[in-house]
Every structure is written in C-alpha cells, then in structure tokens.
Amino acid sequence: xxxxTQPPSMDCAEGRAANLPCNHSTISGNEYVYxxxxxxxxxxxxxxxxxxxxxxxxMASLIITEDRKSSTLILPxxxxxxxxxxxxxxxxxxxxxKLIFGQGTTLQxxx
Amino acid sequence: xxGVSQSPxxxxxxxxxxxxxxxxxxxxHVSLFWYQQALxxxxxxLTYFQNEAQLDKSGLPSDRFFAERPEGxxxxxxxxxxxxxxxxxxxxxxxxxxxxxxxxxxxxxRLSIL
Numbered sequence: 001x002x003x004x005t006q007p008p009s010m011d012c013a014e015g016r017a018a019n020l021p022c023n024h025s026t027i028s029g030n031e032y033v034y035x036x037x038x039x040x041x042x043x044x045x046x047x048x049x050x051x052x053x054x055x056x057x058x059m060a061s062l063i064i065t066e067d068r069k070s071s072t073l074i075l076p077x078x079x080x081x082x083x084x085x086x087x088x089x090x091x092x093x094x095x096x097x098k099l100i101f102g103q104g105t106t107l108q109x110x111x
Numbered sequence: 112x113x114g115v116s117q118s119p120x121x122x123x124x125x126x127x128x129x130x131x132x133x134x135x136x137x138x139x140h141v142s143l144f145w146y147q148q149a150l151x152x153x154x155x156x157l158t159y160f161q162n163e164a165q166l167d168k169s170g171l172p173s174d175r176f177f178a179e180r181p182e183g184x185x186x187x188x189x190x191x192x193x194x195x196x197x198x199x200x201x202x203x204x205x206x207x208x209x210x211x212x213x214x215x216x217x218x219x220x221r222l223s224i225l
Contacts, residue, residue, distance in 0.1 A: 042218050043218045049213055085153075087153060098156035098170070099204075100156070
C-alpha cells in the first residue's frame with residue numbers, strides 16, 4: 001500500500017473551513033484514499049473515502065487531484081469538537097487489507 | 112445501529128498474568144481486525160479474521176499473543192504472561208466483505224501492566 005505524507009499539525013478557527021492535505025504520490029490505480037480521525041480516548045472514526053472522484057457526505061468532502069497523487073479533506077464549518085488527529089490512509093480495494101496509520105495531522109480548532 | 116463494542120474498557124494486570132480482551136463486531140461484518148496503539152502513536156495492525164478464519168497474523172508481536180473468533184462473530188485477543196511493554200490500547204475494527212468498504216472501530220481496551 002502506498003505511503004502518505006501529512007503535515008504534523010494545523011490550526012483552524014471555529015466556523016471556518018478546515019482543509020487537511022495529504023500527499024500519496026505512489027498511489028496505484030486500485031487503491032482508495034481513506035480518512036479517519038481520532039479524538040482523545042476514542043477509537044478511530046471513519047470519515048470518508050474515495051477512489052478517483054470527489055466525494056461528499058454529512059461529515060466532510062474529499063477532493064482528489066486528477067493525477068490522484070494528493071487529496072484534501074474539507075470540514076466545511078469546523079467546530080471545537082472537530083479537534084482530533086486526522087489520518088489519511090491509502091489502501092487497496094480488498095476488504096482483507098490492514099490499515100497502515102502514519103502520524104496523521106493534529107487539527108486544533110480554536111474559538 | 113450498534114457499533115463495534117469492546118470490553119473491558121480498561122484493564123489493569125500484574126506482570127505475568129494472562130488477560131483476555133473481547134470484541135463484538137457490527138452484526139453482519141465478515142472481516143474483523145485487531146490493532147495495538149501505543150501512547151502517542153497511530154494504531155498498528157495485529158491480526159485479521161474473515162469469518163472464523165484467521166487469515167493474517169503477521170502483526171502479532173510474539174507467541175504470547177493469541178486471537179480467536181470461533182463462530183465468526185465475537186473475537187477474543189488473549190495475551191499470556193503479560194509484560195510491561197504490552198501496555199497499550201487494543202482496538203478492534205470490523206467491515207463488510209464488499210470491495211472498498213471501510214473498517215469501523217470500537218473505542219478500544221486500555222491495558223496497563225504493572
């Protein structure tokens with residue numbers, strides 16, 4: 001599975017959009033991009049995933065570049081409860097594959 | 112609906128004791144994963160089940176770690192003769208069998224070895 005690179009930390013003002021980048025330049029054609037977040041003392045929470053097209057759900061939007069070498073997770077209106085570690089993970093489509101977590105991005109939403 | 116449930120939420124054991132950690136996956140989820148998360152680190156894969164078959168145990172750190180899922184639903188992770196370095200949060204995740212389906216995690220068991 002391809003490796004991902006994320007900034008170690010980011011700040012965002014409450015109510016503003018949080019844009020979290022992820023580089024995955026070695027991604028292969030059948031690999032998905034998954035985003036999880038982990039709030040202190042909880043398990044990782046699935047946010048969104050995509051293959052080629054941009055995706056949106058009730059939590060966030062995922063923008064994947066045309067060459068698929070990078071992506072951005074967008075939280076449209078960040079709240080204090082969005083403060084967490086955000087992990088970008090690239091994994092093949094098989095349901096048997098393990099997730100390989102990097103260090104993630106610590107997002108601090110400030111009032 | 113109900114998510115992945117893990118018990119106990121916290122476990123304290125003395126070095127050398129055996130412990131058993133339980134995972135109840137989401138109903139109907141064929142795939143089940145165990146991860147270990149050390150303080151300040153991301154989760155690391157331990158083992159994977161598809162139904163009752165353990166298809167990948169490459170992440171188990173030693174032969175003191177053993178996992179089972181005898182009926183293809185509930186799973187137990189057992190650690191024998193615990194050592195201080197086993198202190199960590201143990202996370203369980205489950206997913207459907209379809210391609211690309213995400214894994215859903217429980218809140219983990221925090222294991223402290225004294």
